[in-house]
Amino acid sequence: MSKRGFYPPRRFPRMSPGRRRFLQLSTAAMAGAVLTNCAGNIAQNDADSTDTEAEATASNEGSASGDDTLHIYSWSSYFDDDMIAGFEEATGIRVVADIYDSNETMLARLQAGGGGQYSIIYPSDYMIEQMIEMDMLLELDHDELPDLADLIEQWQSPPYDPGNDYSIPYSWGTTGLIYNVAELGEVEDWEYLWENQEELTRRMTLLNDVREVAGITLKMLGYSNSTEDAAEVEEAFAMLEELKPALSAFTTDGWRDQIVPGDLLIAHAYSVDALDAIAENDDLEYVVPSSGATVWTDGIAIPTTAPNVEAAYAWMNYVLNPESAAEVMSRLQLATPNKLTLDSLDSELKADTRLFPPEEVLAKCEALAPVGDAIDLYDRLWTQLTST
Amino acid sequence: MATSPPIASRETASPASVFQRLKQRATKLVEPLVLLLPAGVWLLLLLVIPTLMILQLSLLPDFKPGNPLPSYGLGNYLKILQDDVYLRVIFRSFIFAIASTLLCLVLGFPVAYWIALMAPQRWRNLLLLAFVLPLWTSSLLRSYAWITILRPTGVLNTFLNSVGLPSLQILNTQSAVVLGLAYNFLPYMVLILYASLEKLDRRLLEAAADLGAPPTQVFAKITVPQSLPGIAAGCLLVFITSLGDFVVPELLGGASSMTMARLVYNQFLGAARNWGFGSGLSMLLILAVSLTIALLLKYGDRKADTLV
Structure with a gap:
């Protein structure tokens, strides 16, 4: 990817979480259409539950192959082809990834009922808190996530989701x-x-x-x-x-x-x-x-409408696994909240205070x-x- | 006896012909219905119903998705009309739209005039194509291109400096917004003006010249009045699209470029998530545009009728 050149393509591979205006603007027209659809759903809040049910069945029918497909909805910089290939090889589950450019876009799509196929989403901290309040996230079964104990202390119980009950931190x-x-x-x-x-x-x-x-x-x-x-x-x-x-x-x-x-x-x-x-x-x-x-954290969560919860846990474990994660995180240049992953990073990368600020600075954030x-x-x- | 068969046939034919006439009348009614149905369904589903939904949301003060439904009221509209912060934003949006419309007209009219009346016939399609060509890329890309042109050490200033002129500070100012909007919508203006000027009755021009009118007078009294419907249509289109555009003010406008369209965007996809308030703003925008259309169309038509 050439460093100079026309704007959007150059941007794409390193698009940062929630923070890319370009895609956000270009999808605005589409979002407009989505919003129009929402009006019906959100204007009648009591009919909400039936909507989501209908949505869930619809998406099940959509992926007739059922259990072996996992739809994830993510920031574009948070996965790459190798990562997905590694997961598919390890689990036999086919991954279909869609990307979004802002937390609000993701939320609007799920609220409008257009996100029923997703079993994995990547909301940021404040959005996780908001979605927990709205009962949009599935409470996680920690027995399914053995590697959760490896998180750095600060992310063992982050303020936006105490105890990581609804999300696991991915990048910060x-x-x-x-x-x-x-x-x-x-x-x-x-x-x-x-x-x-x-x-x-x-x-x-x-x-x-x-x-x-x-x-x-x-x-x-x-x-x-x-x-x-x-x-x-x-x-x-x-x-x-x-x-x-x-x-x-x-x-x-x-x-x-x-x-x-x-x-x-x-x-x-x-x-x-x-x-x-x-x-x-x-x-x-x-x-x-x-x-x-x-200081911001982007997490991984399972929406309550997820059609394939089992595969979602498999994805979370794949992401938490220090062996596969270290390689991915250094390739994508992301700061990991996982102790073991951090330990297995290159010492040069680990010492980068811009990626991992010193303790005394972080304390004030x-x-x-x-x-x-x-x-x-x-x-x-x-x-x-x-x-x- | 000789007359009875015709009477009989008239009698028997009568109900049939009534049926025939009814059938004809029905076809007359049904045919346009069938023809209008696709567009009608389209408009109903994608314009009328969504607009009614926005209207409904706009009557729910400060409604945010996920929150309990507030009771119906005019709170959103009062919030806009009673706060000079929002009124100022609306005022600025109109200034941007009017300024870019005028700029488009001033830039577009001579070009359209030249293509329609003076350029060699065989070039015309090519020239028009050249004008439409930029529309093949997204307006977002074209706006980013303007950043490259206008920034302090960008293409424009590099050129100015090389010929010994001082740098211009345009990017991130309100002039950049007007420039960007005018650039984006100029092709529409030129196309519409061209269509209107092409139909100009040249005999009138010749007659006026024969009768001793100087070119300026011919232009003011013959050309402009004859192309007024085109001018009105072009201005209308540019004005409406400029008023609703949020990409250009957002990217080129700098720190003080909040417009109505950007505000609506912020209410739906920004931190506020105040869909009720955003819908109220949208309704005002829709109302403003509808009023402009009504007024300008009426004005344009009357002029066209009396002067052409």
């Missing part, structure tokens, strides 16, 4: 700053953006994500990045309004084509994307800011959690921030 990372170290020198904290606002004018971007952007100033102010306190949220957005005139854009991956040739000096980015861009330009560096950042109805306030302030 942080949200920090990618910057041009040759021009700016070392950057340590978010403060840098405000202090050097003038030099950075129109040469910095923040993510196009309300929660991540609000998380910056909430962390700087010492609050939780998932606060539901209206005063704290308003204070955070007031700080963002100060920075706003100097911002070039809110973009989730548009920064990349501009920071590599040097148009941008600094950008708010997901660690996976940043590592990818650094590979293209040695002057770039990634930092997890010292006042703390978002926090996962984004759902904020309930406070999201309406976030969204209104976000609309204001992006429209004035």
